[in-house]
Amino acid sequence: MSTATYPPPPPYYRLYKDYIQNPKSAPEPPPPIEGTYTLFGATYTTDDVLPSLEEQGVRQLYPKGPNVDFKKELRSLNRELQLHLLELGDVLVERPSQYARRVEDISLIFKNLHHLLNSLRPHQARATLIHILELQIQRRKQAVEDIKRRREEAQ
DSSP states (O other): OOSSSSOOOOOGGGGGGTTTTGGGGGGOOOOOOOOOEEEEEEEEESOOOOOOOOTTTTOOOOOOOOOOOOOOOHHHHHHHHHHHHHHHHHHHHHOOGHHHHHHHHHHHHHHHHHHHHHHHHHHHHHHHHHHHHHHHHHHHHHHHHHHHHHHHHHH
């Protein structure tokens, strides 16, 4: 039995054999996926919406609503996390059999922190885009000034 180092290409290349003479002879690409789809056994959706903690079955530790003070809530959850970590250390020393509840509390705090941070992602993306565009404008203005300066030197 002989094996090739490189297997032959899939038979799809035959669909493009007349592409050079007639580019319209190639098949159209498949349409984008809309809605839900399954990949490697997991179901995904194309909707770019952050699910709420309640939809994920997690208790929300910060106030609900659109007017959440992210800075205040992140600090509060961070302090609470530090306190729970200290309590976990205390429990592990004094009552090692009762650590599971503390670990669940810490996990809940981490999930809330993570959700708050993910809520800020769209704002972060907008701020990053604004920064990139401002840098581009600054570079272009600098290039125009450089061209003007060189033109003046040449005259």
